[in-house]
Amino acid sequence: MGLKIFCMIMPVVLAVLSGSPVTAGSDELSIWDQFTTALKTGSITVDDIRPYTELGDAYKPTLLRYLNMLRAEAEAQNWSVQPEIITVGNRIQYLFPWTTNGQSVSYCFSIVTEGSRWYFQHLEAIFIRLDKLPPLPTSQFPDVAEEQKAWAREEIYWSFIVLNMYLPIAEKLGPASALDLLKDGPGYFVGAKSWVPFASPAKSFILYLCWEQAHLRGNQVTLETLSDTAAVVHLNPIFLSLYFRTAHLKPQISLEDYRRIFETIWQDRASAAGWKLRIEYAPDNSVTFRFSRPGGRQ
Structure with a gap:
Protein backbone atom coordinates (compact mmCIF):
# COMPACT_ATOMS: atom_id res chain seq x y z
CA MET A 1 0.00 0.00 0.00
CA GLY A 2 2.90 2.33 0.72
CA LEU A 3 0.71 4.31 3.12
CA LYS A 4 2.36 6.90 5.29
CA ILE A 5 0.69 6.71 8.69
CA PHE A 6 0.27 9.64 11.00
CA CYS A 7 -0.68 9.36 14.66
CA MET A 8 -3.51 11.77 14.04
CA ILE A 9 -4.42 14.84 12.11
CA MET A 10 -5.36 17.47 14.67
CA PRO A 11 -8.81 18.84 13.85
CA VAL A 12 -8.10 22.28 15.30
CA VAL A 13 -6.14 25.40 14.59
CA LEU A 14 -4.67 27.15 17.63
CA ALA A 15 -4.56 30.92 17.54
CA VAL A 16 -1.44 31.15 19.68
CA LEU A 17 -0.02 33.88 21.87
CA SER A 18 2.67 34.89 19.38
CA GLY A 19 0.01 35.89 16.89
CA SER A 20 -2.41 38.69 17.61
CA PRO A 21 -5.31 40.29 15.79
CA VAL A 22 -4.04 43.16 13.69
CA THR A 23 -5.64 45.97 11.82
CA ALA A 24 -5.73 44.50 8.37
CA GLY A 25 -2.96 46.02 6.32
CA SER A 26 -2.94 46.35 2.58
CA ASP A 27 -0.72 43.28 2.14
CA GLU A 28 -2.96 40.92 4.12
CA LEU A 29 -6.14 42.19 2.48
CA SER A 30 -4.54 42.09 -0.95
CA ILE A 31 -3.55 38.46 -0.41
CA TRP A 32 -7.07 37.65 0.78
CA ASP A 33 -8.59 39.32 -2.28
CA GLN A 34 -6.22 37.40 -4.56
CA PHE A 35 -6.99 34.13 -2.80
CA THR A 36 -10.78 34.52 -2.85
CA THR A 37 -10.69 35.62 -6.49
CA ALA A 38 -8.65 32.55 -7.41
CA LEU A 39 -10.97 30.36 -5.34
CA LYS A 40 -14.10 31.85 -6.91
CA THR A 41 -12.78 31.41 -10.45
CA GLY A 42 -11.41 27.92 -9.82
CA SER A 43 -7.89 28.94 -10.81
CA ILE A 44 -6.12 27.60 -7.70
CA THR A 45 -3.87 24.64 -8.55
CA VAL A 46 -1.71 22.27 -6.51
CA ASP A 47 1.21 24.63 -7.22
CA ASP A 48 -0.55 27.24 -5.06
CA ILE A 49 -0.78 24.89 -2.05
CA ARG A 50 1.85 24.26 0.65
CA PRO A 51 0.43 21.79 3.21
CA TYR A 52 1.85 21.38 6.70
CA THR A 53 5.23 19.64 6.50
CA GLU A 54 3.84 16.64 8.40
CA LEU A 55 1.21 16.11 5.72
CA GLY A 56 3.53 16.48 2.75
CA ASP A 57 2.96 17.23 -0.91
CA ALA A 58 0.76 14.14 -1.30
CA TYR A 59 -1.89 16.09 0.61
CA LYS A 60 -2.09 18.87 -2.00
CA PRO A 61 -4.78 17.21 -4.19
CA THR A 62 -6.87 16.50 -1.08
CA LEU A 63 -6.82 20.15 -0.04
CA LEU A 64 -7.57 21.24 -3.59
CA ARG A 65 -10.62 18.97 -3.74
CA TYR A 66 -11.85 20.46 -0.47
CA LEU A 67 -11.43 24.01 -1.77
CA ASN A 68 -13.30 23.10 -4.95
CA MET A 69 -16.11 21.66 -2.86
CA LEU A 70 -16.36 24.90 -0.88
CA ARG A 71 -16.45 26.93 -4.08
CA ALA A 72 -19.22 24.78 -5.54
CA GLU A 73 -21.38 25.21 -2.42
CA ALA A 74 -20.60 28.89 -1.76
CA GLU A 75 -23.31 31.54 -1.58
CA ALA A 76 -22.91 35.00 -3.09
CA GLN A 77 -22.29 36.84 0.19
CA ASN A 78 -19.21 34.73 0.95
CA TRP A 79 -17.12 36.65 -1.53
CA SER A 80 -17.69 40.11 0.02
CA VAL A 81 -17.37 39.51 3.79
CA GLN A 82 -14.18 40.91 5.33
CA PRO A 83 -12.25 38.38 7.47
CA GLU A 84 -10.62 38.79 10.85
CA ILE A 85 -6.87 38.55 10.30
CA ILE A 86 -4.23 37.08 12.62
CA THR A 87 -0.58 36.86 11.59
CA VAL A 88 2.06 34.53 13.03
CA GLY A 89 5.42 34.91 11.32
CA ASN A 90 4.91 34.29 7.62
CA ARG A 91 1.55 32.61 8.22
CA ILE A 92 -1.68 34.57 7.92
CA GLN A 93 -4.92 33.25 9.40
CA TYR A 94 -8.18 34.53 7.94
CA LEU A 95 -11.19 33.85 10.17
CA PHE A 96 -14.21 33.91 7.96
CA PRO A 97 -17.91 32.85 8.09
CA TRP A 98 -18.71 30.60 5.12
CA THR A 99 -22.40 30.22 4.25
CA THR A 100 -23.77 27.12 2.55
CA ASN A 101 -27.47 26.30 2.18
CA GLY A 102 -28.33 29.13 4.53
CA GLN A 103 -26.07 27.87 7.31
CA SER A 104 -22.93 29.76 8.32
CA VAL A 105 -19.77 28.00 9.55
CA SER A 106 -16.70 29.91 10.68
CA TYR A 107 -13.50 28.70 9.03
CA CYS A 108 -9.85 29.49 9.54
CA PHE A 109 -8.03 29.74 6.21
CA SER A 110 -4.24 29.59 6.66
CA ILE A 111 -1.99 31.13 4.02
CA VAL A 112 1.82 31.26 4.09
CA THR A 113 3.94 33.81 2.28
CA GLU A 114 7.37 33.50 0.69
CA GLY A 115 8.66 36.79 -0.61
CA SER A 116 5.94 38.21 -2.83
CA ARG A 117 4.25 34.82 -3.30
CA TRP A 118 1.45 33.34 -1.17
CA TYR A 119 0.43 29.69 -0.79
CA PHE A 120 -2.72 28.18 0.67
CA GLN A 121 -1.75 25.94 3.59
CA HIS A 122 -4.75 24.66 5.53
CA LEU A 123 -8.43 25.03 6.33
CA GLU A 124 -10.27 24.16 9.55
CA ALA A 125 -13.74 24.66 10.99
CA ILE A 126 -12.52 24.20 14.58
CA PHE A 127 -10.09 26.75 15.92
CA ILE A 128 -9.38 27.58 19.57
CA ARG A 129 -9.00 31.25 20.45
CA LEU A 130 -6.01 30.82 22.73
CA ASP A 131 -4.91 34.28 21.67
CA LYS A 132 -7.55 35.53 24.12
CA LEU A 133 -6.12 34.16 27.39
CA PRO A 134 -6.64 36.17 30.59
CA PRO A 135 -3.50 37.46 32.35
CA LEU A 136 -1.13 34.70 33.56
CA PRO A 137 -1.10 32.69 35.73
CA THR A 138 -4.48 31.31 34.71
CA SER A 139 -6.49 28.11 34.80
CA GLN A 140 -9.12 29.49 32.44
CA PHE A 141 -8.78 28.69 28.75
CA PRO A 142 -11.11 29.70 25.91
CA ASP A 143 -13.40 26.84 24.91
CA VAL A 144 -15.34 25.78 21.86
CA ALA A 145 -18.93 24.55 21.55
CA GLU A 146 -19.82 21.12 22.93
CA GLU A 147 -20.68 19.81 19.47
Missing part, protein backbone atom coordinates in the same frame (compact mmCIF):
# COMPACT_ATOMS: atom_id res chain seq x y z
CA GLN A 148 -17.26 20.93 18.20
CA LYS A 149 -15.54 19.12 21.07
CA ALA A 150 -17.55 15.98 20.34
CA TRP A 151 -16.51 16.20 16.69
CA ALA A 152 -12.87 16.74 17.67
CA ARG A 153 -12.86 13.73 20.01
CA GLU A 154 -14.38 11.48 17.36
CA GLU A 155 -12.07 12.73 14.60
CA ILE A 156 -8.97 12.19 16.73
CA TYR A 157 -10.14 8.74 17.89
CA TRP A 158 -11.31 7.34 14.56
CA SER A 159 -8.40 8.81 12.61
CA PHE A 160 -6.07 6.87 14.90
CA ILE A 161 -8.14 3.68 14.64
CA VAL A 162 -8.37 3.80 10.84
CA LEU A 163 -4.92 5.16 9.91
CA ASN A 164 -2.77 3.63 12.65
CA MET A 165 -4.53 0.36 13.39
CA TYR A 166 -6.94 -0.90 10.76
CA LEU A 167 -5.07 0.01 7.56
CA PRO A 168 -1.54 -1.15 8.52
CA ILE A 169 -2.84 -4.36 10.13
CA ALA A 170 -5.11 -5.06 7.16
CA GLU A 171 -2.12 -4.63 4.86
CA LYS A 172 0.02 -7.09 6.83
CA LEU A 173 -2.50 -9.66 8.10
CA GLY A 174 -5.64 -9.06 6.06
CA PRO A 175 -8.88 -7.14 6.70
CA ALA A 176 -10.44 -9.91 8.81
CA SER A 177 -7.59 -9.81 11.33
CA ALA A 178 -7.75 -6.02 11.48
CA LEU A 179 -11.49 -6.10 12.12
CA ASP A 180 -11.15 -8.75 14.82
CA LEU A 181 -8.94 -6.39 16.83
CA LEU A 182 -11.73 -3.78 16.89
CA LYS A 183 -14.33 -6.09 18.42
CA ASP A 184 -15.25 -5.24 22.01
CA GLY A 185 -18.68 -6.85 22.36
CA PRO A 186 -18.30 -8.78 25.65
CA GLY A 187 -16.68 -5.85 27.44
CA TYR A 188 -19.29 -3.43 26.11
CA PHE A 189 -22.06 -5.72 27.38
CA VAL A 190 -20.46 -5.99 30.82
CA GLY A 191 -20.33 -2.21 30.94
CA ALA A 192 -24.01 -2.02 30.03
CA LYS A 193 -25.08 -4.54 32.69
CA SER A 194 -22.95 -3.03 35.45
CA TRP A 195 -23.68 0.63 34.72
CA VAL A 196 -27.38 0.10 34.00
CA PRO A 197 -28.38 -2.62 36.51
CA PHE A 198 -31.99 -1.45 36.74
CA ALA A 199 -33.35 -3.37 33.74
CA SER A 200 -33.02 -6.79 32.14
CA PRO A 201 -29.62 -7.40 30.51
CA ALA A 202 -31.20 -7.13 27.06
CA LYS A 203 -32.77 -3.76 27.82
CA SER A 204 -29.70 -2.56 29.71
CA PHE A 205 -27.65 -3.02 26.54
CA ILE A 206 -30.02 -0.86 24.47
CA LEU A 207 -30.32 1.80 27.16
CA TYR A 208 -26.57 1.93 27.69
CA LEU A 209 -26.01 2.18 23.93
CA CYS A 210 -28.26 5.26 23.81
CA TRP A 211 -26.59 6.90 26.82
CA GLU A 212 -23.03 6.11 25.72
CA GLN A 213 -23.56 7.35 22.18
CA ALA A 214 -25.36 10.51 23.31
CA HIS A 215 -23.27 11.56 26.31
CA LEU A 216 -19.83 10.03 25.73
CA ARG A 217 -19.67 10.18 21.93
CA GLY A 218 -21.79 13.28 21.35
CA ASN A 219 -24.05 11.66 18.75
CA GLN A 220 -27.75 12.41 18.26
CA VAL A 221 -29.72 9.38 19.46
CA THR A 222 -33.45 8.59 19.45
CA LEU A 223 -34.79 5.47 21.17
CA GLU A 224 -37.93 4.74 19.19
CA THR A 225 -39.09 1.41 20.68
CA LEU A 226 -37.86 -0.95 23.39
CA SER A 227 -39.00 -4.31 24.73
CA ASP A 228 -37.26 -7.52 25.79
CA THR A 229 -37.55 -8.85 22.23
CA ALA A 230 -37.21 -5.81 19.96
CA ALA A 231 -35.76 -2.32 19.89
CA VAL A 232 -35.30 0.45 17.34
CA VAL A 233 -32.63 3.13 17.76
CA HIS A 234 -32.06 6.02 15.35
CA LEU A 235 -28.48 7.32 15.41
CA ASN A 236 -26.59 10.18 13.75
CA PRO A 237 -23.02 8.94 14.24
CA ILE A 238 -20.22 11.44 13.81
CA PHE A 239 -18.18 8.44 12.61
CA LEU A 240 -20.04 8.31 9.28
CA SER A 241 -20.04 12.08 8.75
CA LEU A 242 -16.27 12.14 9.26
CA TYR A 243 -15.77 10.20 6.04
CA PHE A 244 -17.48 12.86 3.94
CA ARG A 245 -16.60 16.05 5.82
CA THR A 246 -12.89 15.55 6.53
CA ALA A 247 -10.19 15.54 3.89
CA HIS A 248 -7.87 12.80 5.14
CA LEU A 249 -10.00 9.64 5.35
CA LYS A 250 -11.59 9.29 1.92
CA PRO A 251 -8.26 9.08 0.02
CA GLN A 252 -7.06 6.26 2.32
CA ILE A 253 -10.06 3.93 2.69
CA SER A 254 -13.11 3.07 0.61
CA LEU A 255 -16.59 3.82 1.93
CA GLU A 256 -17.33 0.08 1.86
CA ASP A 257 -14.36 -0.73 4.10
CA TYR A 258 -15.07 2.27 6.34
CA ARG A 259 -18.65 1.14 6.90
CA ARG A 260 -17.43 -2.40 7.51
CA ILE A 261 -15.52 -1.13 10.56
CA PHE A 262 -18.75 0.42 11.89
CA GLU A 263 -20.80 -2.70 11.15
CA THR A 264 -18.26 -5.10 12.63
CA ILE A 265 -18.13 -3.22 15.93
CA TRP A 266 -21.89 -2.96 16.31
CA GLN A 267 -22.70 -6.49 15.13
CA ASP A 268 -20.21 -7.85 17.66
CA ARG A 269 -21.70 -5.75 20.46
CA ALA A 270 -25.24 -6.78 19.60
CA SER A 271 -24.29 -10.46 19.36
CA ALA A 272 -22.57 -10.39 22.75
CA ALA A 273 -25.80 -9.07 24.28
CA GLY A 274 -27.94 -11.72 22.56
CA TRP A 275 -29.45 -9.40 19.95
CA LYS A 276 -29.68 -9.74 16.19
CA LEU A 277 -29.04 -6.42 14.48
CA ARG A 278 -30.06 -4.98 11.12
CA ILE A 279 -28.45 -1.67 10.17
CA GLU A 280 -30.24 0.66 7.76
CA TYR A 281 -28.37 3.63 6.25
CA ALA A 282 -30.02 6.92 5.26
CA PRO A 283 -28.72 9.46 2.72
CA ASP A 284 -28.00 11.98 5.52
CA ASN A 285 -25.49 9.54 7.10
CA SER A 286 -27.86 8.64 9.90
CA VAL A 287 -28.57 5.00 10.66
CA THR A 288 -31.39 2.97 12.14
CA PHE A 289 -30.52 0.02 14.35
CA ARG A 290 -33.25 -2.65 14.37
CA PHE A 291 -32.64 -5.16 17.16
CA SER A 292 -34.52 -8.45 17.59
CA ARG A 293 -34.35 -11.45 19.90
CA PRO A 294 -36.10 -14.84 19.87
CA GLY A 295 -39.82 -14.25 19.84
CA GLY A 296 -39.46 -10.81 18.27
CA ARG A 297 -39.57 -9.63 14.67
CA GLN A 298 -36.40 -9.75 12.59
Whole structure:
Protein backbone atom coordinates (compact mmCIF):
# COMPACT_ATOMS: atom_id res chain seq x y z
CA MET A 1 0.00 0.00 0.00
CA GLY A 2 2.90 2.33 0.72
CA LEU A 3 0.71 4.31 3.12
CA LYS A 4 2.36 6.90 5.29
CA ILE A 5 0.69 6.71 8.69
CA PHE A 6 0.27 9.64 11.00
CA CYS A 7 -0.68 9.36 14.66
CA MET A 8 -3.51 11.77 14.04
CA ILE A 9 -4.42 14.84 12.11
CA MET A 10 -5.36 17.47 14.67
CA PRO A 11 -8.81 18.84 13.85
CA VAL A 12 -8.10 22.28 15.30
CA VAL A 13 -6.14 25.40 14.59
CA LEU A 14 -4.67 27.15 17.63
CA ALA A 15 -4.56 30.92 17.54
CA VAL A 16 -1.44 31.15 19.68
CA LEU A 17 -0.02 33.88 21.87
CA SER A 18 2.67 34.89 19.38
CA GLY A 19 0.01 35.89 16.89
CA SER A 20 -2.41 38.69 17.61
CA PRO A 21 -5.31 40.29 15.79
CA VAL A 22 -4.04 43.16 13.69
CA THR A 23 -5.64 45.97 11.82
CA ALA A 24 -5.73 44.50 8.37
CA GLY A 25 -2.96 46.02 6.32
CA SER A 26 -2.94 46.35 2.58
CA ASP A 27 -0.72 43.28 2.14
CA GLU A 28 -2.96 40.92 4.12
CA LEU A 29 -6.14 42.19 2.48
CA SER A 30 -4.54 42.09 -0.95
CA ILE A 31 -3.55 38.46 -0.41
CA TRP A 32 -7.07 37.65 0.78
CA ASP A 33 -8.59 39.32 -2.28
CA GLN A 34 -6.22 37.40 -4.56
CA PHE A 35 -6.99 34.13 -2.80
CA THR A 36 -10.78 34.52 -2.85
CA THR A 37 -10.69 35.62 -6.49
CA ALA A 38 -8.65 32.55 -7.41
CA LEU A 39 -10.97 30.36 -5.34
CA LYS A 40 -14.10 31.85 -6.91
CA THR A 41 -12.78 31.41 -10.45
CA GLY A 42 -11.41 27.92 -9.82
CA SER A 43 -7.89 28.94 -10.81
CA ILE A 44 -6.12 27.60 -7.70
CA THR A 45 -3.87 24.64 -8.55
CA VAL A 46 -1.71 22.27 -6.51
CA ASP A 47 1.21 24.63 -7.22
CA ASP A 48 -0.55 27.24 -5.06
CA ILE A 49 -0.78 24.89 -2.05
CA ARG A 50 1.85 24.26 0.65
CA PRO A 51 0.43 21.79 3.21
CA TYR A 52 1.85 21.38 6.70
CA THR A 53 5.23 19.64 6.50
CA GLU A 54 3.84 16.64 8.40
CA LEU A 55 1.21 16.11 5.72
CA GLY A 56 3.53 16.48 2.75
CA ASP A 57 2.96 17.23 -0.91
CA ALA A 58 0.76 14.14 -1.30
CA TYR A 59 -1.89 16.09 0.61
CA LYS A 60 -2.09 18.87 -2.00
CA PRO A 61 -4.78 17.21 -4.19
CA THR A 62 -6.87 16.50 -1.08
CA LEU A 63 -6.82 20.15 -0.04
CA LEU A 64 -7.57 21.24 -3.59
CA ARG A 65 -10.62 18.97 -3.74
CA TYR A 66 -11.85 20.46 -0.47
CA LEU A 67 -11.43 24.01 -1.77
CA ASN A 68 -13.30 23.10 -4.95
CA MET A 69 -16.11 21.66 -2.86
CA LEU A 70 -16.36 24.90 -0.88
CA ARG A 71 -16.45 26.93 -4.08
CA ALA A 72 -19.22 24.78 -5.54
CA GLU A 73 -21.38 25.21 -2.42
CA ALA A 74 -20.60 28.89 -1.76
CA GLU A 75 -23.31 31.54 -1.58
CA ALA A 76 -22.91 35.00 -3.09
CA GLN A 77 -22.29 36.84 0.19
CA ASN A 78 -19.21 34.73 0.95
CA TRP A 79 -17.12 36.65 -1.53
CA SER A 80 -17.69 40.11 0.02
CA VAL A 81 -17.37 39.51 3.79
CA GLN A 82 -14.18 40.91 5.33
CA PRO A 83 -12.25 38.38 7.47
CA GLU A 84 -10.62 38.79 10.85
CA ILE A 85 -6.87 38.55 10.30
CA ILE A 86 -4.23 37.08 12.62
CA THR A 87 -0.58 36.86 11.59
CA VAL A 88 2.06 34.53 13.03
CA GLY A 89 5.42 34.91 11.32
CA ASN A 90 4.91 34.29 7.62
CA ARG A 91 1.55 32.61 8.22
CA ILE A 92 -1.68 34.57 7.92
CA GLN A 93 -4.92 33.25 9.40
CA TYR A 94 -8.18 34.53 7.94
CA LEU A 95 -11.19 33.85 10.17
CA PHE A 96 -14.21 33.91 7.96
CA PRO A 97 -17.91 32.85 8.09
CA TRP A 98 -18.71 30.60 5.12
CA THR A 99 -22.40 30.22 4.25
CA THR A 100 -23.77 27.12 2.55
CA ASN A 101 -27.47 26.30 2.18
CA GLY A 102 -28.33 29.13 4.53
CA GLN A 103 -26.07 27.87 7.31
CA SER A 104 -22.93 29.76 8.32
CA VAL A 105 -19.77 28.00 9.55
CA SER A 106 -16.70 29.91 10.68
CA TYR A 107 -13.50 28.70 9.03
CA CYS A 108 -9.85 29.49 9.54
CA PHE A 109 -8.03 29.74 6.21
CA SER A 110 -4.24 29.59 6.66
CA ILE A 111 -1.99 31.13 4.02
CA VAL A 112 1.82 31.26 4.09
CA THR A 113 3.94 33.81 2.28
CA GLU A 114 7.37 33.50 0.69
CA GLY A 115 8.66 36.79 -0.61
CA SER A 116 5.94 38.21 -2.83
CA ARG A 117 4.25 34.82 -3.30
CA TRP A 118 1.45 33.34 -1.17
CA TYR A 119 0.43 29.69 -0.79
CA PHE A 120 -2.72 28.18 0.67
CA GLN A 121 -1.75 25.94 3.59
CA HIS A 122 -4.75 24.66 5.53
CA LEU A 123 -8.43 25.03 6.33
CA GLU A 124 -10.27 24.16 9.55
CA ALA A 125 -13.74 24.66 10.99
CA ILE A 126 -12.52 24.20 14.58
CA PHE A 127 -10.09 26.75 15.92
CA ILE A 128 -9.38 27.58 19.57
CA ARG A 129 -9.00 31.25 20.45
CA LEU A 130 -6.01 30.82 22.73
CA ASP A 131 -4.91 34.28 21.67
CA LYS A 132 -7.55 35.53 24.12
CA LEU A 133 -6.12 34.16 27.39
CA PRO A 134 -6.64 36.17 30.59
CA PRO A 135 -3.50 37.46 32.35
CA LEU A 136 -1.13 34.70 33.56
CA PRO A 137 -1.10 32.69 35.73
CA THR A 138 -4.48 31.31 34.71
CA SER A 139 -6.49 28.11 34.80
CA GLN A 140 -9.12 29.49 32.44
CA PHE A 141 -8.78 28.69 28.75
CA PRO A 142 -11.11 29.70 25.91
CA ASP A 143 -13.40 26.84 24.91
CA VAL A 144 -15.34 25.78 21.86
CA ALA A 145 -18.93 24.55 21.55
CA GLU A 146 -19.82 21.12 22.93
CA GLU A 147 -20.68 19.81 19.47
CA GLN A 148 -17.26 20.93 18.20
CA LYS A 149 -15.54 19.12 21.07
CA ALA A 150 -17.55 15.98 20.34
CA TRP A 151 -16.51 16.20 16.69
CA ALA A 152 -12.87 16.74 17.67
CA ARG A 153 -12.86 13.73 20.01
CA GLU A 154 -14.38 11.48 17.36
CA GLU A 155 -12.07 12.73 14.60
CA ILE A 156 -8.97 12.19 16.73
CA TYR A 157 -10.14 8.74 17.89
CA TRP A 158 -11.31 7.34 14.56
CA SER A 159 -8.40 8.81 12.61
CA PHE A 160 -6.07 6.87 14.90
CA ILE A 161 -8.14 3.68 14.64
CA VAL A 162 -8.37 3.80 10.84
CA LEU A 163 -4.92 5.16 9.91
CA ASN A 164 -2.77 3.63 12.65
CA MET A 165 -4.53 0.36 13.39
CA TYR A 166 -6.94 -0.90 10.76
CA LEU A 167 -5.07 0.01 7.56
CA PRO A 168 -1.54 -1.15 8.52
CA ILE A 169 -2.84 -4.36 10.13
CA ALA A 170 -5.11 -5.06 7.16
CA GLU A 171 -2.12 -4.63 4.86
CA LYS A 172 0.02 -7.09 6.83
CA LEU A 173 -2.50 -9.66 8.10
CA GLY A 174 -5.64 -9.06 6.06
CA PRO A 175 -8.88 -7.14 6.70
CA ALA A 176 -10.44 -9.91 8.81
CA SER A 177 -7.59 -9.81 11.33
CA ALA A 178 -7.75 -6.02 11.48
CA LEU A 179 -11.49 -6.10 12.12
CA ASP A 180 -11.15 -8.75 14.82
CA LEU A 181 -8.94 -6.39 16.83
CA LEU A 182 -11.73 -3.78 16.89
CA LYS A 183 -14.33 -6.09 18.42
CA ASP A 184 -15.25 -5.24 22.01
CA GLY A 185 -18.68 -6.85 22.36
CA PRO A 186 -18.30 -8.78 25.65
CA GLY A 187 -16.68 -5.85 27.44
CA TYR A 188 -19.29 -3.43 26.11
CA PHE A 189 -22.06 -5.72 27.38
CA VAL A 190 -20.46 -5.99 30.82
CA GLY A 191 -20.33 -2.21 30.94
CA ALA A 192 -24.01 -2.02 30.03
CA LYS A 193 -25.08 -4.54 32.69
CA SER A 194 -22.95 -3.03 35.45
CA TRP A 195 -23.68 0.63 34.72
CA VAL A 196 -27.38 0.10 34.00
CA PRO A 197 -28.38 -2.62 36.51
CA PHE A 198 -31.99 -1.45 36.74
CA ALA A 199 -33.35 -3.37 33.74
CA SER A 200 -33.02 -6.79 32.14
CA PRO A 201 -29.62 -7.40 30.51
CA ALA A 202 -31.20 -7.13 27.06
CA LYS A 203 -32.77 -3.76 27.82
CA SER A 204 -29.70 -2.56 29.71
CA PHE A 205 -27.65 -3.02 26.54
CA ILE A 206 -30.02 -0.86 24.47
CA LEU A 207 -30.32 1.80 27.16
CA TYR A 208 -26.57 1.93 27.69
CA LEU A 209 -26.01 2.18 23.93
CA CYS A 210 -28.26 5.26 23.81
CA TRP A 211 -26.59 6.90 26.82
CA GLU A 212 -23.03 6.11 25.72
CA GLN A 213 -23.56 7.35 22.18
CA ALA A 214 -25.36 10.51 23.31
CA HIS A 215 -23.27 11.56 26.31
CA LEU A 216 -19.83 10.03 25.73
CA ARG A 217 -19.67 10.18 21.93
CA GLY A 218 -21.79 13.28 21.35
CA ASN A 219 -24.05 11.66 18.75
CA GLN A 220 -27.75 12.41 18.26
CA VAL A 221 -29.72 9.38 19.46
CA THR A 222 -33.45 8.59 19.45
CA LEU A 223 -34.79 5.47 21.17
CA GLU A 224 -37.93 4.74 19.19
CA THR A 225 -39.09 1.41 20.68
CA LEU A 226 -37.86 -0.95 23.39
CA SER A 227 -39.00 -4.31 24.73
CA ASP A 228 -37.26 -7.52 25.79
CA THR A 229 -37.55 -8.85 22.23
CA ALA A 230 -37.21 -5.81 19.96
CA ALA A 231 -35.76 -2.32 19.89
CA VAL A 232 -35.30 0.45 17.34
CA VAL A 233 -32.63 3.13 17.76
CA HIS A 234 -32.06 6.02 15.35
CA LEU A 235 -28.48 7.32 15.41
CA ASN A 236 -26.59 10.18 13.75
CA PRO A 237 -23.02 8.94 14.24
CA ILE A 238 -20.22 11.44 13.81
CA PHE A 239 -18.18 8.44 12.61
CA LEU A 240 -20.04 8.31 9.28
CA SER A 241 -20.04 12.08 8.75
CA LEU A 242 -16.27 12.14 9.26
CA TYR A 243 -15.77 10.20 6.04
CA PHE A 244 -17.48 12.86 3.94
CA ARG A 245 -16.60 16.05 5.82
CA THR A 246 -12.89 15.55 6.53
CA ALA A 247 -10.19 15.54 3.89
CA HIS A 248 -7.87 12.80 5.14
CA LEU A 249 -10.00 9.64 5.35
CA LYS A 250 -11.59 9.29 1.92
CA PRO A 251 -8.26 9.08 0.02
CA GLN A 252 -7.06 6.26 2.32
CA ILE A 253 -10.06 3.93 2.69
CA SER A 254 -13.11 3.07 0.61
CA LEU A 255 -16.59 3.82 1.93
CA GLU A 256 -17.33 0.08 1.86
CA ASP A 257 -14.36 -0.73 4.10
CA TYR A 258 -15.07 2.27 6.34
CA ARG A 259 -18.65 1.14 6.90
CA ARG A 260 -17.43 -2.40 7.51
CA ILE A 261 -15.52 -1.13 10.56
CA PHE A 262 -18.75 0.42 11.89
CA GLU A 263 -20.80 -2.70 11.15
CA THR A 264 -18.26 -5.10 12.63
CA ILE A 265 -18.13 -3.22 15.93
CA TRP A 266 -21.89 -2.96 16.31
CA GLN A 267 -22.70 -6.49 15.13
CA ASP A 268 -20.21 -7.85 17.66
CA ARG A 269 -21.70 -5.75 20.46
CA ALA A 270 -25.24 -6.78 19.60
CA SER A 271 -24.29 -10.46 19.36
CA ALA A 272 -22.57 -10.39 22.75
CA ALA A 273 -25.80 -9.07 24.28
CA GLY A 274 -27.94 -11.72 22.56
CA TRP A 275 -29.45 -9.40 19.95
CA LYS A 276 -29.68 -9.74 16.19
CA LEU A 277 -29.04 -6.42 14.48
CA ARG A 278 -30.06 -4.98 11.12
CA ILE A 279 -28.45 -1.67 10.17
CA GLU A 280 -30.24 0.66 7.76
CA TYR A 281 -28.37 3.63 6.25
CA ALA A 282 -30.02 6.92 5.26
CA PRO A 283 -28.72 9.46 2.72
CA ASP A 284 -28.00 11.98 5.52
CA ASN A 285 -25.49 9.54 7.10
CA SER A 286 -27.86 8.64 9.90
CA VAL A 287 -28.57 5.00 10.66
CA THR A 288 -31.39 2.97 12.14
CA PHE A 289 -30.52 0.02 14.35
CA ARG A 290 -33.25 -2.65 14.37
CA PHE A 291 -32.64 -5.16 17.16
CA SER A 292 -34.52 -8.45 17.59
CA ARG A 293 -34.35 -11.45 19.90
CA PRO A 294 -36.10 -14.84 19.87
CA GLY A 295 -39.82 -14.25 19.84
CA GLY A 296 -39.46 -10.81 18.27
CA ARG A 297 -39.57 -9.63 14.67
CA GLN A 298 -36.40 -9.75 12.59
